Amino acid sequence: MHLFSSRPHILALSIALALSACGGSTEEPLVIPAAPADQGAAEVAALPTVAAFVDTSATNQRGDARYATLDTNAGVRVLGGFLNIWKPLTEIVDAGVSAPAAGAFPAVVASSWSGVPNDGSPDGQVLNAAVHQANIDYVVKATANRTPDQAVQAYLDDRRGKGYSVTDGMGPLTNAWRNAAQQTTSITTVAADATAVLYNDSGNNTGVAGSANANFGSVVDLVNLVGNNASTEPAKRFYKYARPYRWSSSVQVLPALVPAKSSNPTTDGGFTSGHSAEAMRDAVAMAYAVPERFQEMLSRGLELGESRILAGMHSPLDVLSGRILGQASAAANLADPLNAAKKAAAVAQAHTALMAATGTTADTFAAFAQSGTAANDRFADYATNKANYLRRSSYGFAPIAATNVPATVPKSAEVLLETRLPYLSDAQRRVVLKTTALPSGYPVIDDAEGWGRLNLFAAADGYGAFNGNVTIVMDASKGGFSAVDRWRNDIGGTGKLVKQGTGTLKLAGANSWSGGTELSGGTLEGDSAAAFGSGDVYVSGGTLVANAPGALTISGKYTQLSGDTTLELDLGGPAGGQGSLAVSSAATIAGGTLHVKFANGYKPKAGDVLVVITAARLRGKFSAIKVDGFANVTPNYGATALALTIGN
Structure with a gap:
């Protein structure tokens, strides 16, 4: 509350001040208005009442994929919004399957599945035909109209390590980052025989970690640790939703990626996209370490997801779910108290190393990080990044439920803004996430905790x-x-x-x-x-x-x-x-x-x-x-x- 008594020098203002108006001599007392009225306690963002992903993320293990259910696996549960579109079949563990030890998993598990829609043994039931059809039609149109540049990007984003790919979101800092991390890749172009030969990246993806990299190892450690408990395999096995080219022969898989198509559809689900999830969590970790490129890194993470659609390898719903699982996995690891010292070391080391490499100081580093142009940084334009981020957050799907449901903020999601809004409290960061959230009602993103509705790009711009x-x-x-x-x-x-x-x-x-x-x-x-x-x-x-x-x-x-x-x-x-x-x-x-x-x-x-x-x-x-x-x-x-x- 504003108290005049706390500012003694203002008492003199009770005396009339002689002021001339347009040269005149009229005098009148100066009356000081009151400060704007108190508006009460600040808004809060309450914790959801459902089980928290960050508390149960350890249940999301690749080796447990066959037995994953909504009740037992955090990665499956966080993507539960898909159940409004598609219902996978389940069955009782049959006599021919060796179940885990008693008490480890429930008896109901994901059924065996063909991975080939309409082959006489369906793997699930379409519950919302309009959304499902729009999902596949989007890929048909996208692959029919992709540009040569998009085709090259889609190939690189498929075959290169995701950690290497997304670092070009660093713009003017990209070379400095890759050199400091000692990142390498063997996929630098589309080989002439790529349509017949499968090329795998023999590089080191995120770089050299730990003590083997004295100047940047802690940063690489941070990027690696957000992959803990982040497997997409349990969700693929539970939801049993096929890749788009198996739903429609009109989907044009990128010719250079035909050799990468799996010959075993029963282990090759489309939902959720592993590339998209990994790109998102890597981008989040890098944005945490270098918040001066926060929005640009998030933009790059979602761009890699869109590359999966343009390649014909995934559908928009596959990619949307990757964003959700990726940012939830990153938050769970960043919020883990055991990683507190690692986070601090990574942020400090990233800035020390990158400033030294770019000849900047604490006073000039932020400006340098934002100094890119359209010629050398495709994320240099803020308005374009913002528009693309919003588009890639829903891919133009029509709402399937009310769009005005108040947002919920997942437990510990505020950690994602810890370095970008360091002067706010955790409670304030939660409100930022609440007041900048995406509208409700869109396919897949309405999970019970609120991970799908987070708009981290907008949150980096403060309160809504x-x-x-x-x-x-x-x-x-x-x-x-x-x-x-x-x-x-x-x-x-x-x-x-x-x-x-x-x-x-x-x-x-x-x-x-x-x-x-x-x-x-x-x-x-x-x-x-x-x-x-x-x-x-x-x-x-x-x-x-x-x-x-x-x-x-x-x-x-x-x-x-x-x-x-x-x-x-x-x-x-x-x-x-x-x-x-x-x-x-x-x-x-x-x-x-x-x-x-x-x-x-x-x-x-x-x-x-x-x-x-x-x-x-x-x-x-x-x-x-x-x-x-x-x-x-x-x-x-x-x-x-x-x-x-x-x-x-």
């Missing part, structure tokens, strides 16, 4: 909604994202944002939250017109920055107290443009500093008049005004605007 009081404390001395971060989501809700600490938080979405904003420490930057939602903005400490492409709009009141407060306007033009402040209601300036900077090459000349603030009602004045490059500036306070005349 503020409800209650959301207090963000950033410590710039910790560096990285604790020093500077940017949220690009469109933030809604009825809550209030309170920014504290010494770090800088930039807001770039089309925001609409209504409970207001209070800045008491550090820097809060508005990089979009509606950066601060629809409520009041109250600056009691720190620096508020206006850096929107046009005017930064405050939909409610703007209040700036005296003392250590600064309003920074990064102007990109003379009036009403980038960096100016437009207050829809009253603007009250009780002191503090106005600092005007110039952006995008703009610089005014002597005699120019800059209208920097407009308001429905402007009262008060700044204690100091600084304009970069100009020592002589005359402020002109009007009833509804502040203009600065640039002197010689």
Whole structure:
């Protein structure tokens, strides 16, 4: 709660301040508005009441695949949303099968299966014909229209080690990563005889691990450990859903991958995609180690999944399930307390090694990681990555259930954001996942825990909604994202944002939250017109920055107290443009500093008049005004605007 008594210097504001309006001499007392109202306790994301994957992941073992069921195997259970589309057959263990020791598994196990649909011995029953048909038709169309570049990528993503493939999501850091990890691959192109010869990768996939790699072994260890308890084999054996080319002869398997087709369909299920699951968990581990490439690595993980569709080897539902199992498996291992020291060592080692390799420092590394262009980093475009991530999260399937069911957040899922949002608490990270989740109702993704609805790409851009009081404390001395971060989501809700600490938080979405904003420490930057939602903005400490492409709009009141407060306007033009402040209601300036900077090459000349603030009602004045490059500036306070005349 804001207490005036805690700020003695404000008592002087009860005295009338003489301010001239357009040169007049009318005096009136300056009344300081109250801070935005308390909106109550922050939102929480409760734990699901069902069994947690992270608590039972050890049940997901390849060797137990024949006996896996929903009740006994976490990997099978987490993909249970598929049961709304397809029902696999089960049977009692027959006399010819040697069951495990008594008590180890239940008697009901996955039945034997042919792996060939419609051969007279069906392996299951289609429950939603529309979704099933759309699933196979998607592959028919995708394989009929794949481009030569997609064909090459699909081949490489099939035959290379997945850990090697996804590291090109590191963009400008790719070569440094591969050299440090000592990664190798023998699959560098599509051989001329690939249509007749099966080539297997003889490289080392993720690299050299442990003490054998003194500079990067801990990082490789991290990537390897997320594969623990992550087998897709139990799900394949339980669900018994065939690969798309076995459902339809119209699916055009990539010719160079024909030699890779299994000759034994009974051990070659399509659901779930092993390549997709492995790519996702590897990408998550690498994003954890180098969060400066978080969204790009996730994008690469899902891209490899789509390569499986373009190859004709898997269907969209196979690939969606791989995303779910991959991120659940990664989270289970990252959340394991026994891996805490390994995580910390990997993050530290990754940054030390990559900075040394790229000639960067803690202050320049993040910018270098994002310095790629379309010519050398196919993940350089944020908007494209975001659109592709959303598309690959549902593949255009129509909803089969209500789309407005509130999201649940799986136990320990917040660990996936631990390095990307280090200044938030675990509870806050859970709310981020809750408020950025995918809509409900789409095929496969509605598992009981919520793994399928996680949108990690959006979660990396902060909250999707503020409800209650959301207090963000950033410590710039910790560096990285604790020093500077940017949220690009469109933030809604009825809550209030309170920014504290010494770090800088930039807001770039089309925001609409209504409970207001209070800045008491550090820097809060508005990089979009509606950066601060629809409520009041109250600056009691720190620096508020206006850096929107046009005017930064405050939909409610703007209040700036005296003392250590600064309003920074990064102007990109003379009036009403980038960096100016437009207050829809009253603007009250009780002191503090106005600092005007110039952006995008703009610089005014002597005699120019800059209208920097407009308001429905402007009262008060700044204690100091600084304009970069100009020592002589005359402020002109009007009833509804502040203009600065640039002197010689």
